[in-house]
Amino acid sequence: MNTDPGILCFQHCDKKVFCFELPHECPICHTDLSEAQFKLLPIRIPYPFVRAVQHPCSILIKPTAGDFLNDYFNSVDLHIGVTDSSGAVVEYDKRGLQRHKNNSWNQCLVLDGMDESWADQWDEAL
Incomplete structure (x- = not known):
């Protein structure tokens, strides 16, 4: 996609x-x-946004509502998520701790990625 x-x-x-x-x-x-x-x-210019599922063991951000290109202003809150070794997003929102693979993380920025050799320890911590 x-x-x-x-x-x-x-x-x-x-x-x-x-x-x-x-x-x-x-x-x-x-x-x-x-x-x-x-x-x-x-x-x-190079497209800076990524799909979370393609970046396992990473820390990501996105606007809390909407996306960067259509809805973001510097006064808007950002939401942080972490991907497990399969690319599923683990996040905490108003419903509590969530783990999922869905389209709401298709336009996000990677803040940091973990070396995949640490994937088992990463998943255990999540």
């Missing part, structure tokens, strides 16, 4: 702009971009 929407970056009027598709005009100064002089040509 590919969740990469293709994040683009370009620089115009001394600002870096991130978008999913190039706009017809600069969202900052409203100059027609078809005739613009770019300081940084539009580039596609």
